[in-house]
Amino acid sequence: MNTPLPIELSLLAIAIAILMLQAFSPLMSRRKMTWIVILGFAALFAWSLCPLARAMTCEADVKIFGTLYRLDPWTMTFRSFFLLAGLGVSLLALPWVEHQQEHVGEYLTLLVLAVLAMVLCAGVADFAMLFVALEFLTITSYLLVGIQRHNPLSLEAGVKYLIVGATASAMMVYGITLIYGMAGSLEFGAIDAHLRAGGADSPMIKLGLLLVLAGLGFKIAAFPFHWWVPDVYQGAPMPTVALLSTGSKAAGFVLLIRVLHDAFQPMAGFWQPVLCFIAAATILFGNLAALTQNNLKRLLGYSGIGHAGTLLLGLAAGTIFGQQALIFYLYAYLFGTLLVVSAMTLWETPASQHEIDEYAGLRDKSPWLAAALIVGLVSLAGIPPTIGFFGKFLLLIAILEQQLYWLAAVTLVGIGASLYYYLRVVRAAYFARGDIGSHPVPALHQKVILAALIGLTVFFGLYQNPIWKQATAQWLEMLS
Numbered sequence: 001m002n003t004p005l006p007i008e009l010s011l012l013a014i015a016i017a018i019l020m021l022q023a024f025s026p027l028m029s030r031r032k033m034t035w036i037v038i039l040g041f042a043a044l045f046a047w048s049l050c051p052l053a054r055a056m057t058c059e060a061d062v063k064i065f066g067t068l069y070r071l072d073p074w075t076m077t078f079r080s081f082f083l084l085a086g087l088g089v090s091l092l093a094l095p096w097v098e099h100q101q102e103h104v105g106e107y108l109t110l111l112v113l114a115v116l117a118m119v120l121c122a123g124v125a126d127f128a129m130l131f132v133a134l135e136f137l138t139i140t141s142y143l144l145v146g147i148q149r150h151n152p153l154s155l156e157a158g159v160k161y162l163i164v165g166a167t168a169s170a171m172m173v174y175g176i177t178l179i180y181g182m183a184g185s186l187e188f189g190a191i192d193a194h195l196r197a198g199g200a201d202s203p204m205i206k207l208g209l210l211l212v213l214a215g216l217g218f219k220i221a222a223f224p225f226h227w228w229v230p231d232v233y234q235g236a237p238m239p240t241v242a243l244l245s246t247g248s249k250a251a252g253f254v255l256l257i258r259v260l261h262d263a264f265q266p267m268a269g270f271w272q273p274v275l276c277f278i279a280a281a282t283i284l285f286g287n288l289a290a291l292t293q294n295n296l297k298r299l300l301g302y303s304g305i306g307h308a309g310t311l312l313l314g315l316a317a318g319t320i321f322g323q324q325a326l327i328f329y330l331y332a333y334l335f336g337t338l339l340v341v342s343a344m345t346l347w348e349t350p351a352s353q354h355e356i357d358e359y360a361g362l363r364d365k366s367p368w369l370a371a372a373l374i375v376g377l378v379s380l381a382g383i384p385p386t387i388g389f390f391g392k393f394l395l396l397i398a399i400l401e402q403q404l405y406w407l408a409a410v411t412l413v414g415i416g417a418s419l420y421y422y423l424r425v426v427r428a429a430y431f432a433r434g435d436i437g438s439h440p441v442p443a444l445h446q447k448v449i450l451a452a453l454i455g456l457t458v459f460f461g462l463y464q465n466p467i468w469k470q471a472t473a474q475w476l477e478m479l480s
Contacts, residue, residue, distance in 0.1 A: 005069075007044050007079060011116040014040040015109045022105025030097040030104040034090065037108050041087040041115070048080040068125035068187055077470055078122035078254045081330060085247035086115035088338045091449055092345055093239040103147055107237075110147070114140040114243060121251040124258050127176045127186040134172075134219065137251055138165050141244065145236040157235025164228040165218065172215025178208030188263035195266040209264060209271060213278075216259070219252030220308045223282040233301035234354075238345040241297065245304050245341070246334045253311055253330065257323055260315060268318050275316040280410045282309030287417035296344065296354045299421060300337075303380065306414055307333055313395040313411065322398035327471035328464070329391035332379060335457045336388050339376025342450060343369045346442045356425055360432035366441055370429050372450045377422040379457050382415055387460040387467070 018033055090111060097104045117137035124130040142165065146158020180186055182205045183194040199205060217225040233241050260271060286305030293299040311333070314326025343362075344354060347369055352358060363370040379388035392415065399407050442450065460467050 007048060007083070008116060008119055010040070010044055011112055011119065015112040015116065018105055018112065019109045022109070031094070033105060033108055034094050034097050037112060038087065038090045038094070040112070041083055041090055045080065045083040045087055048076070048083055069120070069123045069129055070125040071123060074254070074257070075123040077327065078250070079119050080470065081250060081327075081334070082115055082118040082122065082247055085118075085243070085250065085334055086111070088334065089239050089243045089247070092242050092338070092342055095345055095446070096237060096239050107144065107147055110140050110144050111239070111243070114144060115247065118247050118251040122254050124255065125188055125262070127179070127188075130255060130258070131169075131173065131176065134215075134251075134255065135169060137248065138169070138219070141165075141240075141248060144240045144243065145232055147240075148237060151235070153235035154237070155235075157232040161228050161232045168215045168218035168225065171211045175208040175211025175213075175215065178204045178211070182208070188258065191263040192265065195264065200266045200270075206267070206270060209267065210274070212259060213256075213271070213274070216252050216256050217278065220249050220256070220311070221305050222278050222308050222312060223285045223305065226282070226285070226305045226308075229305055230298045230301040233304070234295060234297045238341055238348065241300065242337060242341040245300065245337045246330075249304070249308060249311075249333075250330050253315075253326060256315055257326075261323070272316060272318045275312055276404060276407055279309045279312035279316045280407055282306070282312060283410055283414035284309075287414040287421075290421045291417060293421070294356055296356055296359070296425065299356070299425070300340065303418060303421070306418060307380070309414065310392065310395060310411065313399050313407065316404070316407065317398040317402050319398060319402065321401070322395075324468075324471045325391070325394035325398045328394055328467055329388075331460070331467050331470070332387040332391035335453060335460070336376045336379035336386075339372045339450070339453050339457060340380070342453065343373035343376065346446060356428050357432075359425065359429045362429040364433075368442055368447045368450050372454060373429055374426055375454045375457055377425055379461070381418050381422045383419075385461045386457050387464070388457075390461055390464050 014037065018037065021033060021036075090108075093108070093111065097107070114137060117133055117140060120129070120133040121137065124133055142158055142162050145161050146155050148154035176186070179191065182202050183191045183199060185191060185194070195205070214225060218228075221229045232244070236244065260268075264271060283306055286302050286307070286309060290299050290302035290306065293302060311326050311329055314322040314324075314329070316322070317325075347359065347362065347366070348354075359373070362373065375386065379386035382388045382392040384390075392411075396408055396411060399411075
């Protein structure tokens, strides 16, 4: 393809195709439509890793409806991540759609469009593109959360997400307005030049940046913009929970990297202490609040808040190494979350409330699901030899290099708390006994997928080089 945006246009084509199939081939099975999405994500992910594909689209700026879209190594890196997240979530959707009687085509279309919005977030180079891409992602997320209209929890979650999201968007727009008024441009490069020319001390720009950080803080579920997370996680379908936990959160972080590194690097002395405080508060609140949760979906919500704080360490360090450690940990968080949510999805019954006690006897009924759940939780907790351990280790190194010892101490407190509440789930799954008669047993292909995820989680914990090259964009060496 001659276009510099083959992946973005391909995702749009897949979304339109699924919607047309739903409209004109209503008898097509839900499973076939899901497999079309899965194979589409798999093909695009493989293409995104191809050196030739990256060489074709590297180091260029593209104008899209007057906004600036940047194609650089970070765009390529996050493209691959979002496509991998979409592939994992669509595989999770495969068992979930079997129980859905309506809106399957619409759900799959929204899933593809949400991934397209994430990919667009990866290359933003001005605030106009940032706002459009972020709102595109947010609106599709609203619909993915509340799509089960006969489920009161799903509708409640969708409405709460909408209200809080609209408030966050309004704050961010006001902040962008203040920045534009002082800098005279929406492009990150022009804002950076204005700040280096002496505009970094402007109170209005500082206020505008704080409001933008508040809007992006909602997307990553950072304290104190986390209010929506537990209720939304509890009411949303399981594949949507995985998407919000991984892809949506990663989109928020790539936007933070773009804004802080490309536009506001001259103001690092202002925003770095702010991020340190937010990271510490987010780690403590998320992990301490998770200690009292008895519902596994809500526990994942609060622990996800804690992980957002851990990821913020990479930005709080204010270094390129910190950003690279952040990207590495996003992969660790992706694998761990997909394992846990996969086990929850395959163990789910129509009557499931996802209380921790419901997982009693999991080992006896399905050792595969138990292994997936345990390895995922162990990785999220940061226990060797999983990739989660090495990811947290890199983030701790990043902040210790900047002599942020108090922040490292807060992080260790959060890790200690997470060990307790994750091990509660391990105890229920492995050592408790419960009624397991109504729960399904995973099919052979599902066991293969679980085994692959477990293998990747452990393999990349022992051999980090492939993920680290992705995080540091060292794949460029293959093109030289």
